[in-house]
Amino acid sequence: MHLRPFLLSALKSATNGGWRYHLWMGILTSIILLGGYAYSVQWRYGLAVTGMNDQVSWGLYISNFTFLVGMAAAAMMLVLPAYILEDVDFGRAVLMAEAVAVAALVMALGFVVVDLGNPQGSWHLMPGIGYLNWPRSLLAWDVIVLNGYLALNLGIPFYILYSHYAGRAAAKHKYLPWMYISAMWAVSIHLVTAFLLAGLPSRPFWNNALLGPRFLASAFTAGPAFVILLLYFIRRTTRYDIAEGAFSKLALITVAAAQVNIVMLISELFYKFYSPTHHSINAQYLFFGIGEHHALVPWIWTGIGLNLLATVVLMIHPLRHNPRWLIPACATLFVGIWIEKGIGLVIPGFIPSPLGEIVEYTPTWVELCVTAGVWALGLFVLTVLVRVALPIELGDVRSPYLETPPAARAGRPRSTRPRYEDARPVRTR
């Protein structure tokens, strides 16, 4: 009975705001429209308008896809403590992290769709009317796990928000099992994406056992870093209270994962360059260039430099607890991981080709605009989700069918242990 008012009030929350909010949404919308126009050019002329070719057959789109799947998986880092370990600090933050996961998934799926040469044939993937080559094809696995994770991350927060909107606590026995599944599923989505690349013996740059763990490490670096940025923004601009503990724990997770990522990088560099074989040639191209082909060299060293810098900053305890250092460090880390994992992973796997031909890759305006459009779409989705969730969590918005105000629930026993549904969301200061 609360569904219709819930949806209507969600629409109202998403469309009402100050001039800054509308400016932000306006900018995002125009970028989305620009991306839409660029995609229409790609639709008409085919992928020939991109910079991809037979040798480098995956480019900017799949690079971003790989990065964003990692970000989506990182929401698990908050889900696990918040719901399963019942960490109060994380309680406030977890819905925001799930919004990030949804937005990242929407972007990841968007990048896959824009990368397809025949998107009208997407229905061929559906079992029943089409044919899904499961379990042999890792892409089939990816389709299943990504959509499943999207469903989980839409369904569970929806249930919780709806319950709160309807003035009742979300029933633990209803969402907790799904939480467990979601936590495991999060690891699997990024492992599947890693296996998608690592399972190809034709691409020695990817075909190693470390790719999966490396993916997880970089995902748990970039994901929480982005969530820190988002939560900081929310804390600064709304009444929504996010405990200091959430920030410090998230930052700790970020820097731990960043350190693991660096150790893995060192391991890879040693393995590739101590005894260079034919299989090291892609790494040679990426880090040092081959002959006059060295387009990616400045990118990768910039990425590694940013990562190292941010990691060192975050390793210093007082700096990590100071927002003046934490926020720029997280932003730097996010950019650094994007360069390392986006540009520095997918594209060098193709250069040189399996037959040794070196064809470099430069994205065209179409690719850049479509990429920007998909990112803007993701940020749009994220903004809408946060905008919808915040008023409900703050207690400002409740179903009109409620007889009793949310604060007074007479007769229900209150345990002494603070439960996250009952904690007051409003900052007392």
Next chain:
Amino acid sequence: MTTDRTAEAQTGPEDPSLLQKRVDRRGALSILVGGLAAGAAAVGACAPLSAETDEEREVKLLAWREYIKGNYRVMTEEERAETIARLERLAQLQRGVDVTIQSTGAQPGVLFGYAFNVSKCKGFRRCIEACINENNLDRNADTQYIRIFEIEDGVVDLDRGDATFQHEVPAEGHFYLGTQCFQCADPPCVKVCPVGATWQEPDGITVIDYDWCIGCRYCMAACPYWARRFNWGAPEVPPEEVNPNQHYLGNRARKKGCVEKCTFCIHRSRQGRLPACVEACPTGARVFGNLLDPDSEIRWVLANKRVFRLKEDLKTEPRFWYFSD
């Protein structure tokens, strides 16, 4: 939440003008729909709804039927005949070419094998010329299934080879080695296709249903021999250069957004003829035949020549061997 109820239409002694008259929801709806219908009728009366010719309508219908069809591999014989009839008709209507598309299946007792003599190849690239014409390859992008590498004597390393040589051949101190799809016995490309658009036929040829392919290009990433090509743009062949002898799984007209590759000239080999590259090679560097026939030339080569395959360590088991004199 109370339901909205507007006042009923009031007609009284004052009888307000038409523009000030209040109507209820139903009345409003009927006015809207009536207006829409009247407008559509007016527009329809002024000009025909579509200026399509019969041909254009037929093309649209054929294209729609082609869009909703299933995977060729699981089609019945009638469905295959139907899609071939549609494709032949579309070729006529859209490109003005009369083609014959075969659906010949694999001959029983046949498994194709291929051998390449690296001593005999002199880098003439006559095979590529024949392949382009035989298989209706895109002239815009200059798609070529075959690559001929000029490699220095002393190594068998494609990384140190050069496929872009343009000088008199054979060049001193070099030898020539050609690659194309090797129709592997354990093909990594077949394994990774998410929709099952590529599979290996009983006679060993790995084929693609171009209309089922969604263009994800995972197979291109998976192939260790760089054998697959993608139609980045719409492929074009001048109508007077189109080879009308086509096979559904081979050299029929492809569209943009699908992957293609060498099929050992499936439209020729299933009729007992040699693939174009084998037939065109002036030096006789290419050997082709049935691996299951112990008296074939390919079996003789395997038994009497020291053969090797590329990237043997990947265990793809290609059915394409190299040997020398």
Next chain:
Amino acid sequence: MNHTPTSCAALWVAACLISGCRESHPAAWERLPPKAIVAQADSATAARNAALEPGLLATIQAIPVERWKGPGERPFEVALRSAAPEAGHSRMFGTITLPIALRSRTAAISQYPCTSCHLGQKVVMANKRIQDAHNNIQPVHPDQTGAVCSTCHSDDDVALLTLKSGEQATLDESYRLCAQCHFPEAKTWAGGAHGKRLDGWQGRRVVMACADCHDPHNPVVQVRIPFRAPQIQRPRGHGQ
């Protein structure tokens, strides 16, 4: 948390993946694709295959090869080039026609047939080169081997080749002459690894003889300019 169902499920999934990934097969090339229809390669199959005569194969004029047998002791034939000297062995690929031999035999012989001048008469072979009507022939191979004209060409009938056994062979049967010295090449030629098989991989086996590709007087493969190189960097499409 109950681990057993999870680990069981994980094992099952892993087993599916692994079994689905690799199939074990005996010999290298013998690995068959799924649903392969393999009939026994027995004499019935061989006979059926031999009966297929695709396209051009039926029309090629050829003579059986003497003394040499193909793989499995199967006889094979060598194409007659004298029957249609202007044919030059070309084939259609799509809509273009390309020569498929290393050289065009007829273009090389401007003075064929021999009887056009020699009228079937006996020619006295002076075993040193003099200025004559054949001064276009560069005797590279004879000079290498120390052969003279009468080593290969018959004194009695200029259109025939003379063999060491005393027999004579027609110009179409050049293999009989060349095999006398080039035994290894003749063996691989009969086996199928040297030379060209014309038109089909099954059915009638018609091959080309030595002189159809190699100029007997200068057999080295001549250099030529190849067909155009591939464009490694894909040409830009629309919108660029």
